[in-house]
Amino acid sequence: MENEILKKCTLFSGLTMAEFVGALAFFNGIRKSYQKGAFLNRIGVPLESFGLVLSGAVHVYMDDIDGHHMIMATVEPGETFGESLCYLGKDAPVYICAVTDAEILWLRTDQLKSAAVLSPLELTLFNRFATMLAQRSLAMNDRIQILSKTSIRAKLITFFSQYAQRFGNAFQIPFDRNSMATYLGTDRSALSRELSKLKQEGIIDYKKNRFRVHKGMEMG
Amino acid sequence: MENEILKKCTLFSGLTMAEFVGALAFFNGIRKSYQKGAFLNRIGVPLESFGLVLSGAVHVYMDDIDGHHMIMATVEPGETFGESLCYLGKDAPVYICAVTDAEILWLRTDQLKSAAVLSPLELTLFNRFATMLAQRSLAMNDRIQILSKTSIRAKLITFFSQYAQRFGNAFQIPFDRNSMATYLGTDRSALSRELSKLKQEGIIDYKKNRFRVHKGMEMG
DNA sequence: ACAGCCGCGTTGCATTTGCAACGCGGCTGT
DNA sequence: ACAGCCGCGTTGCAAATGCAACGCGGCTGT
Numbered sequence: 001m002e003n004e005i006l007k008k009c010t011l012f013s014g015l016t017m018a019e020f021v022g023a024l025a026f027f028n029g030i031r032k033s034y035q036k037g038a039f040l041n042r043i044g045v046p047l048e049s050f051g052l053v054l055s056g057a058v059h060v061y062m063d064d065i066d067g068h069h070m071i072m073a074t075v076e077p078g079e080t081f082g083e084s085l086c087y088l089g090k091d092a093p094v095y096i097c098a099v100t101d102a103e104i105l106w107l108r109t110d111q112l113k114s115a116a117v118l119s120p121l122e123l124t125l126f127n128r129f130a131t132m133l134a135q136r137s138l139a140m141n142d143r144i145q146i147l148s149k150t151s152i153r154a155k156l157i158t159f160f161s162q163y164a165q166r167f168g169n170a171f172q173i174p175f176d177r178n179s180m181a182t183y184l185g186t187d188r189s190a191l192s193r194e195l196s197k198l199k200q201e202g203i204i205d206y207k208k209n210r211f212r213v214h215k216g217m218e219m220g
Numbered sequence: 221m222e223n224e225i226l227k228k229c230t231l232f233s234g235l236t237m238a239e240f241v242g243a244l245a246f247f248n249g250i251r252k253s254y255q256k257g258a259f260l261n262r263i264g265v266p267l268e269s270f271g272l273v274l275s276g277a278v279h280v281y282m283d284d285i286d287g288h289h290m291i292m293a294t295v296e297p298g299e300t301f302g303e304s305l306c307y308l309g310k311d312a313p314v315y316i317c318a319v320t321d322a323e324i325l326w327l328r329t330d331q332l333k334s335a336a337v338l339s340p341l342e343l344t345l346f347n348r349f350a351t352m353l354a355q356r357s358l359a360m361n362d363r364i365q366i367l368s369k370t371s372i373r374a375k376l377i378t379f380f381s382q383y384a385q386r387f388g389n390a391f392q393i394p395f396d397r398n399s400m401a402t403y404l405g406t407d408r409s410a411l412s413r414e415l416s417k418l419k420q421e422g423i424i425d426y427k428k429n430r431f432r433v434h435k436g437m438e439m440g
Numbered sequence: 441a442c443a444g445c446c447g448c449g450t451t452g453c454a455t456t457t458g459c460a461a462c463g464c465g466g467c468t469g470t
Numbered sequence: 471a472c473a474g475c476c477g478c479g480t481t482g483c484a485a486a487t488g489c490a491a492c493g494c495g496g497c498t499g500t
Contacts, residue, residue: 151487154485185489186488189487189488190487190488
């Protein structure tokens with residue numbers, strides 16, 4: 001299996017081979033392939049597993065009251081989706097769709113929830129799982145912080161600041177302009193417009209999805 | 221202790237007295253009182269416990285790049301704050317402040333993270349804690365869904381739909397207009413304006429924080 | 441090589457919305 | 471009772487932004 005991918009995931013990083021085999025068994029790991037465009041779940045039905053993307057990419061959508069659909073998350077190799085829903089056993093309000101051919105490792109949480117006693121390895125795995133949940137909360141917090149801003153400029157500054165804090169002044173983002181606009185909760189063309197302004201004012205520089213922020217970036 | 225409050229919290233609901241005492245010990249529960257306006261943590265330092273509000277209310281703020289501060293959450297009796305941060309041991313990017321006189325039950329997660337073996341009760345508590353984290357994710361998802369909308373009207377419709385789905389056509393919300401505007405990521409007066417329009421069009425009715433939505437509520 | 445598609449920047453325009461200011465009614469403490 | 475405060479609705483206005491449309495350049499498959 002793609003070990004380099006699994007190492008990136010909080011759940012499995014740093015495990016010995018034996019531990020990893022035990023972990024797979026504990027989570028009932030099952031690997032499945034999907035073609036581009038395939039749906040990975042059914043809406044209104046609980047997710048029986050959560051997913052770890054091994055290759056390709058999936059999107060998590062949600063339908064709107066008036067039929068529009070909205071991207072809730074884009075999930076890339078090494079990342080997971082559906083842990084919270086799966087753990088709570090709630091009916092899925094979202095649908096999950098492969099945007100490229102994709103391989104998914106499906107993992108069940110039954111034994112986390114029902115086991116009367118856990119081995120040390122299993123306890124470690126539970127801790128990893130809880131860590132994933134907590135990390136997810138913090139990531140969502142970052143996004144809420146961005147979405148709460150009322151101007152596109154403020155959203156961008158916040159967005160870039162978050163990246164700069166982690167990766168320094170130059171970084172690339174995992175979005176094309178459309179996904180970026182969705183993530184920021186705004187319109188693609190309006191986003192383009194504001195990016196151009198920021199570049200013209202010398203506050204940032206960019207080419208495609210590679211960005212560089214300059215010193216003294218502040219709210220306009 | 222305020223048992224009716226604790227029953228509302230996922231962590232402690234339905235425990236026997238003996239179990240509850242054990243749970244308090246496991247989490248090193250410590251009760252503290254704060255006066256209105258007091259700060260409950262220091263920024264840039266890990267939270268050593270997360271908090272369960274027994275009485276009063278606290279707000280979680282975050283400072284902006286340009287000095288503005290922004291409400292991230294309002295926490296009422298029976299609700300918790302800081303679980304994710306505490307569990308991950310990250311430096312707090314937020315500050316927590318009592319908005320009324322408040323009593324907090326502080327709970328540590330050390331033993332969750334470090335114990336080599338867990339008793340059945342402790343395992344149950346771990347499951348409850350993970351459930352809280354997962355629930356938090358779903359709640360944040362709801363808010364992200366709202367904040368992603370580009371018009372105030374769309375935000376309101378989404379907001380009301382979420383409430384209606386849970387409580388039916390009439391409900392009251394835990395916000396005053398200012399907090400509501402913050403939660404929706406918009407301006408108080410603009411919110412008032414749109415609420416008036418919706419009432420005038422017969423789509424909703426309201427008085428203070430009690431709302432009633434009418435059939436056929438749809439995106440305008 | 442060429443057609444078709446996709447991602448992205450640009451622009452004009454109507455609309456929305458943030459913002460600031462004001463007024464009103466209810467509540468509180470003295 | 472009265473002053474002061476607070477929450478909320480209203481409104482005028484300038485600026486921001488969603489939206490639709492268009493053009494361009496690069497990529498892909500035939």
